[in-house]
Each structure stands twice: as structure tokens, then as C-alpha cells.
Amino acid sequence: xxxxxxxxxxxxxxxxxxxxxxxxxxxxxxxxxxxxxxxxxxxxxxxxxxxxxxxxxxxxxxxxxxxxxxxxxxxxxxxxxxxxxxxxxxxxxxxxxxxxxxxxxxxxxxxxxxxxxxxxxxxxxxxxxxxxxxxxxxxxxxxxxxxxxxxxxxxxxxxxxxxxxxxxxxxxxxxxxxxxxxxxxxxxxxxxxxxxxxxxxxxxxxxxxxxxxxxxxxxxxxxxxxxxx
Amino acid sequence: xxxxxxxxxxxxxxxxxxxxxxxxxxxxxxxxxxxxxxxxxxxxxxxxxxxxxxxxxxxxxxxxxxxxxxxxxxxxxxxxxxxxxxxxxx
Numbered sequence: 680x681x682x683x684x685x686x687x688x689x690x691x692x693x694x695x696x697x698x699x700x701x702x703x704x705x706x707x708x709x710x711x712x713x714x715x716x717x718x719x720x721x722x723x724x725x726x727x728x729x730x731x732x733x734x735x736x737x738x739x740x741x742x743x744x745x746x747x748x749x750x751x752x753x754x755x756x757x758x759x760x761x762x763x764x765x766x767x768x769x770x771x772x773x774x775x776x777x778x779x780x781x782x783x784x785x786x787x788x789x790x791x792x793x794x795x796x797x798x799x800x801x802x803x804x805x806x807x808x809x810x811x812x813x814x815x816x817x818x819x820x821x822x823x824x825x826x827x828x829x830x831x832x833x834x835x836x837x838x839x840x841x842x843x844x845x846x847x848x849x850x851x852x853x854x855x856x857x858x859x860x861x862x863x864x865x866x867x868x869x870x871x872x873x874x875x876x877x878x879x880x881x882x883x884x885x886x887x888x889x890x891x892x893x894x895x896x897x898x899x900x901x902x903x904x905x906x907x908x
Numbered sequence: 909x910x911x912x913x914x915x916x917x918x919x920x921x922x923x924x925x926x927x928x929x930x931x932x933x934x935x936x937x938x939x940x941x942x943x944x945x946x947x948x949x950x951x952x953x954x955x956x957x958x959x960x961x962x963x964x965x966x967x968x969x970x971x972x973x974x975x976x977x978x979x980x981x982x983x984x985x986x987x988x989x990x991x992x993x994x995x996x997x998x
């Protein structure tokens with residue numbers, strides 16, 4: 680090992696850890712403990728969804744038919760692609776290829792912006808259609824022969840839709856910020872195969888956000904077979 | 909390896925969208941959640957490296973799933989057994 684690499688490793692090891700392995704294990708464990716609280720945090724919303732869906736199924740079906748499956752499906756694909764580039768980026772850091780890591784993480788950021796852009800288009804569509812809960816909420820099925828059966832409870836569907844996807848989008852924005860931070864710090868040569876814990880942990884965060892969407896997509900967009908356009 | 913997982917996840921997404929167009933009654937949601945869980949498991953095991961993690965990390969993840977299950981099941985045992993006294997569910 681060259682002298683400069685030893686210095687990097689010594690700088691990276693905090694004094695309260697015995698060695699780099701213990702430090703890495705502790706860091707991963709800590710990140711998972713945080714993700715555990717995140718799972719329970721989103722879990723509360725999923726639980727509310729479960730209760731109201733069981734109670735007002737038809738109102739939820741009518742609400743979900745307003746979702747654009749193609750935009751939602753595209754966004755699912757965009758997130759899965761971003762998870763791939765993220766995973767490859769973490770591996771590049773592990774294999775001492777900082778430039779490759781930066782390129783892969785920049786692509787991840789682009790996918791992140793792509794997701795948020797598509798989400799913004801969807802939000803705009805719902806907003807102009809008065810599908811935002813509150814005093815201006817107004818729900819039409821779009822088919823005069825079948826007026827909404829239960830618009831009051833469809834409003835609950837939209838409350839959950841905005842809350843769950845909104846919280847998810849907030850996590851995406853934070854995730855893009857974190858990946859950008861890794862790119863900046865990584866460009867200064869902060870990470871080595873011995874020390875890349877921040878890259879690993881931001882990767883865990885990014886995959887977790889992808890994981891939440893994997894459940895949100897079928898639950899919010901695909902409740903019933905009748906999709907329309 | 910990562911590319912293979914990515915391909916399975918993409919195919920899984922296509923299957924989910926397709927499965928939603930078939931009328932299966934109550935099994936639509938079961939199938940959707942099953943596919944989502946398979947996809948989620950792949951993400952956690954491979955992208956999040958759980959397969960190569962320490963036992964402590966594995967226990968943490970299993971604990972989170974267990975606690976989530978408690979949250980859902982205890983809440984639902986309340987709500988779904990109220991049907992005989994209120995109109996919930998109808």
C-alpha cells in the first residue's frame with residue numbers, strides 16, 4: 680500500500696472503532712436502524728390506506744381510475760433503472776473506480792429528476808381536475824352515465840394518494856441531494872475501497888425509496904382492472 | 909448480477925400492470941402484493957446487500973417486517989371484526 684493510501688485509511692478510521700471492518704458494520708447497522716424507523720413511518724400511512732380501502736373499496740376504485748397507469752408505470756421503470764445505476768455506483772466505489780462511480784451517480788441523479796418531473800406532470804393533471812382534497816375538491820368519473828357513487832370517500836383516497844406519493848417525492852428530493860453530496864465529496868477523492876460507508880448508506884437510502892414505490896404503484900394505481908386511457 | 913436483478917424487476921413491473929387487467933376478484937390485490945413482495949425482496953437482498961450482511965443487520969430487517977406486521981394485523985383485527993356492529997365494509 681502506498682503511503683498516501685495508508686494516510687487516507689488512517690484518516691477514515693474513527694478512534695472509537697477497533698478496525699475498518701467494525702466501523703463499516705456499525706455504519707451499515709446504524710443505517711438499517713434508521714430505515715427501520717422509516718419503514719414504520721411509511722407503515723402508518725400504509726395502515727391508514729388498508730383501513731380505508733377495506734371500508735370504502737368502491738370509492739377507492741373510482742379514485743384509482745383517475746391515475747395515469749402509463750406515467751406511473753414509466754416512473755416505476757425509471758426508479759428501477761436508478762436503483763441499478765446506484766448499485767453499480769456503490770460497486771464502483773468498492774472497486775476503487777471513483778470516476779465510474781461519479782458517472783453512475785450522476786445518471787442516478789438524472790433518473791431521480793426524471794421521476795420527479797413525471798410526478799409533477801401527474802400532480803398538475805390532478806390539481807387542474809380539482810382532485811386535491813380540500814374546499815375545492817370536486818370529483819367526476821368522466822363518464823356521465825356513471826356518476827361517482829361515493830365522492831366523499833374518494834376524497835379520502837386522494838388524501839392518501841397525495842400524502843403517500845408526496846412523502847415519497849420528498850424522500851426522492853432528499854435522495855437526489857444526498858447523491859449529489861456523494862458526487863461532490865467523491866470527486867475530491869474521499870472514498871477508497873476501505874472506506875466508502877457514506878456511498879453504501881446513501882445507496883441503502885436510495886433503494887429503500889425505490890422499495891416504497893414498488894408497493895405504492897400497485898396499491899394506488901392498479902386497484903381495479905378498468906383503466907380507461 | 910445487478911443487471912439480472914434489474915431485468916427481473918422490470919419484467920415484474922410489466923407483469924403487475926398486466927395482472928391488474930385480469931379480473932381475479934379478491935386475488936387481484938393478493939397477486940399485486942405478491943409480485944411487489946418478490947420485487948422488494950430482490951431489492952433488499954441484492955441491491956441493499958442484505959444477503960452479504962451480518963446476522964445483526966438481518967435480524968434488524970426481519971424485526972422491521974415483524975413490527976410492520978403487528979401494526980397491520982392488530983389494526984385490522986379491530987376494523988374487520990366491527991362489520992357486525994357498523995356499516996364498515998359496505
